[in-house]
Amino acid sequence: MAPRYHVVTLFPAMFAGLTGYGVSGRAIRDGLCSVRFWDPRDFTRDNYRTVDDRPFGGGPGMVMLVEPLDLALTAARVTLRRQGVSAPRLIYLSPQGRRLDQAAVAELAGAAGLVLLAGRYEGIDERLFARHCLEEVSIGDYVLSGGELPAMVLLDAVIRLLPGALGHADSAREDSFVDGLLDCPHYTRPERYMGLEVPTVLRAGNHGEVARWRLRQALARTLARRPDLLERRVLSPLETELLGEIRREGDAASAASD
Numbered sequence: 001m002a003p004r005y006h007v008v009t010l011f012p013a014m015f016a017g018l019t020g021y022g023v024s025g026r027a028i029r030d031g032l033c034s035v036r037f038w039d040p041r042d043f044t045r046d047n048y049r050t051v052d053d054r055p056f057g058g059g060p061g062m063v064m065l066v067e068p069l070d071l072a073l074t075a076a077r078v079t080l081r082r083q084g085v086s087a088p089r090l091i092y093l094s095p096q097g098r099r100l101d102q103a104a105v106a107e108l109a110g111a112a113g114l115v116l117l118a119g120r121y122e123g124i125d126e127r128l129f130a131r132h133c134l135e136e137v138s139i140g141d142y143v144l145s146g147g148e149l150p151a152m153v154l155l156d157a158v159i160r161l162l163p164g165a166l167g168h169a170d171s172a173r174e175d176s177f178v179d180g181l182l183d184c185p186h187y188t189r190p191e192r193y194m195g196l197e198v199p200t201v202l203r204a205g206n207h208g209e210v211a212r213w214r215l216r217q218a219l220a221r222t223l224a225r226r227p228d229l230l231e232r233r234v235l236s237p238l239e240t241e242l243l244g245e246i247r248r249e250g251d252a253a254s255a256a257s258d
């Protein structure tokens, strides 16, 4: 079954960028997954459709009311259960969460259903977490004004991994030997632009030489800019050999300023 993604958000219209464009837009249009939205404002009972209030104890900003969130989240969970997904992962996009990485994304791409909760204001009434068991996920150490962009980041990263979402060329690259390294430089026509030439090896068309050059470039860049990625990675004999050459020549510095 195509995975079902449910998003609880005060701003469902923001997600038009995700659902209407590019790889994610096409995947949704082709039915590789579905995305549904639940607006807590639709679960309010007062005339003003209130979703926030001032914090007990004082302080700046507003806090999201527990009831509209509880009802929206419950509606999403009930709908998912009716769709045959009994234990979906519930994810609250939060600056306090575990940092999202590609391993977590790959794991989430295997889920039959996800419920994402995007917050606004200073935060959410803590009692929501007593009612629902939510995992917290952050996308990095910088301050945004809400969880919608992080929810879109997560969904974009997940959806492009669904079978059939990427073209053949892209999906092959995904599994290729350069995985876990920074990308190599890319060139297309013209062969010469303002006196700047495409490297000869790429024009010669020797596939073995091209692959070796690209791997060498990827290794040199990774060494220069993200040595932490190399420390966590098991290197093949060829990679070890190329990395040895790169270190001896000291061309890490020049790759850094490409």
Ligand code: 9D3
Pocket: 093, 094, 095, 119, 120, 121, 122, 123, 137, 138, 139, 140, 141, 142, 143, 144, 145, 146, 147, 148, 150
């Ligand atoms: C300045 C406000 N902060 C007081 C210490 C708390 C705060 C509340 C709400 C900070 C950010 C937000 C809104 N951010 C998110 O909802 C969010 C987020 C982020 O800001 N950065 C990285 N990942 C994420 S996931 C959700």
